[in-house]
Amino acid sequence: MRMVYDLLRLHFEEGASGRRIAESLGMSRDTVADYLMRARFAGITWPLPVDADDAALKALLFPVETTVVHRKPMPDWAEVHKAMQKSGATLTALHEEYLAQHPDGMARSYFCQCYAEWRQGLRSYMRQTHVAGERVAVDYSGMLMQITGPDGEQRSAQIFVGVLGASSLTYVEAHWSQRLPDWIAAHVRMFEYFGCTPKVVVCDNLKAAVTKASRTEPQINDTYQHLARHYSMTVLPTRARKPKDKAKVENGVRLIQRWILFKLRHETFSSLEQLNAAIRPLLETLNQATFQKTGGSRRSWFEAIDRPAMRPLPDQRFEYAEFARVRVGPDGRFTYQDCIYSAPFALCNKEIDIRASSATVELLHQSKRVASHVRASPGAPPTIDPLHMTSAHRYFASWSSDSAIATASEFGEHVGTFMLRLLEGITVKELGYRATIGLRKMVTEFGADRMDAACAVALRTPPASLSTLRFILRSNLDRLPNADHDDEDHIDHENIRGADYYR
Structure with missing residues (x-):
């Protein structure tokens, strides 16, 4: 309380102005005015009583039951928080807009302090500041759904969840496994549900996404990286055993378990399509639900904040492809998934990369496409391109x-x-x-x-x-x-x- 003693001394003994007191003590003028207003309401005079210690002075200035009196008009903090989600937004710019409406309003430092105090009353999943359209967090729910087949056999379906950062718009779907084909297909359908793509996708360290976890240099699965390249995104894995790095989707998982999966617990599903058909209307109900404190819904916030800042979908739909590294034999052939293919004779005894889609097998050397084959089924005869042979080998083959x-x-x-x-x-x-x-x-x-x-x-x-x-x-x-x-x-x-x- 030493600064308060000096403030009261300068005001009563020296008759200093609020500006001079603020400059002398290194305080803002609003803070000086607030202390003087509290001293006036408490009836404090100078000099202070001899028995007035720090505790007594603090009790006079900050009574427990006293309602905070704001000398300056307060902005709508929900609107300020909503504006902060937009790309490029700063509290300085929002404070300038506030002063344009209230020229005698609070200073910037007090404006930022009040906003920080207001944010502390929000729920945990809204405490992080997410730039509009910047990222989506994805994860799997620990709660599985059972599907009973025609023969009575039960299978467990995985629940995939994706949540946008700024608007919290949520996407949910069920598929059979957490393996790479299902993981990639879920992302494609999620982006089509959004109708646009973010800049960053935050994921866990599951094998379908990350081949080697690392805090500094994680290795992304080649197919997942190919997906990110197609949609012009960046894959950002979380740190190992740090779920708070994707707190948005962690809270989203809890919500879908309460809003969707719990409500479906008594229903029986015979196919994956039937389960997803039951999930969709409940998902729309969740996205249309009104926020308790900030107003609006996930859908309305998405349309107002996220969608304008996100990229449109590419013209072509993403084609699933797997990548592998193989070595070409001395005979100019290599094996991929029990099928034999030819490679240009110049690549004999060298390692090449394979990009295999459902229809083709492409050969990549030094990141350049050098050849391609129609994908063969297992057990088919070798797929040989005569142009891959030397002239002597080609003559012998023909x-x-x-x-x-x-x-x-x-x-x-x-x-x-x-x-x-x-x-x-x-x-x-x-x-x-x-x-x-x-x-x-x-x-x-x-x-x-x-x-x-x-x-x-x-x-x-x-x-x-x-x-x-x-x-x-x-x-x-x-x-x-x-x-x-x-x-x-x-x-x-x-x-x-x-x-x-x-x-």
Whole structure:
């Protein structure tokens, strides 16, 4: 109370003005005026009685039953609190608007103090200041709902809850599990229910959202991060075991348990769709309910505060996709969920990222899309793109005996016939491919004309073989006179026995 003694001394002994007392003691003029008004109402004179101690003086200035008398007009604090939810709002700007209506109103410091005292009377879920349209908090209710199937088997349905920060507009739905597909689908339907998207989504550290919890550098699930990127949002996980980081949705969970789940406890549901159909009207009743202290409802506050500050939905609906990291084998193939796919040959023995939707499997390398496949079902044959192979591998994959014979016929009639004879005794594709490559090399080395002549000579001495053909070419037997004549053109002579002699 030392400051109060000095204040009374300067006022009674020195006759100082309120401004001078405020400057001398480092107090606001409103505070000085308030103390002087209390001293006048209490009948305090100077000098103080000898037996007046701090407790007695405080009792005179602040009687317990005394009603607070405001010298200045008070604003509507509910309207001030509602305005503070809007983006960019400050108490300084609201105080200036207050002074425009009441030029002799309270100073800014007292204005802020009164607003802080008024806020202390609000419920806990409204004590945090949430910027309009900034964030939505999501969580699961600990209370489950039972669904009885046609066969009498009961299954538990999870209850997903999302609450907007400023307006407290709530979204509720039931689905089967807390796994990634259900978690992502619930977010998509929640944003469609809002008709717009916030800037931040605050979530717990469940596995569907966070792969590694950390206070400083949490690792977000790739699919969840993909969802945030699609809606231009930021995922903000709470600290581990700190539920107050998402107090808005914690209170929202309690409300839906009382307003919705408790009221449905006696009903029997045979499907998830039936349960969600029963939840929707009760959810609308909750969002239309009037706030007890601030007036309005969650829906009206959403339309007035949150919706104007939120982003519109993207043109395209979010497509669910899962991400994985795989290593491409030396054969240019990789396996994803029991299915084999090809990758560009330049990525052999390298790690790549996979983005798999319901229809496609996309290959990402260094954050760039390098290829895609139609998604195969488990057990299907390997999905191979010929363009992913090297030219040699592509040629081997497309090789067939018919194509080899057709290609050989382009070099000459006898070459085609020789290739046909050569492949007749080959049953393994690799051997046929090697024979085709060997024949092509000899065509390149000796030319098509000599090759055709050499094949004509080789056909007279079956069986057909590449070694025989190469011997003919290197020995120049194809260049001998009449080398390409048929057997019937041979000269008959009495000294020539002929083939029949040896039979």
